[in-house]
Amino acid sequence: MARIEQPMRQLSEGRLDAVVSDHGRRDEIGSIARTLEVLRANAQAMRQMQAEKQHAEAKATAARKSELTGRQVSDGHRPYR
Helix, strand or coil, X not given: CHHHHHHHXXXXXXXXXXXXXXXXXXXXXXXXXXXXHHHHHHXXXXXXXXXXXXXXXXXXXXXXXXXXXXXXXXXXXXXXC
């Protein structure tokens, strides 16, 4: 049980590099270990999706700023700085 406690604590702290062992066991400890692996994989996927979302939002914001700047220049207005 002590071997599974450390990765559980690490995962609860957001450390997704935690090494989970004993997932090959056929008892409750193995079941907990496999569940921890699923939770870790889901947390990694969520982090990846959040990073992709932030990147897309930053790209869209930059495109809108560029578009607005281009319109203001073509309309004869000075762009905001």
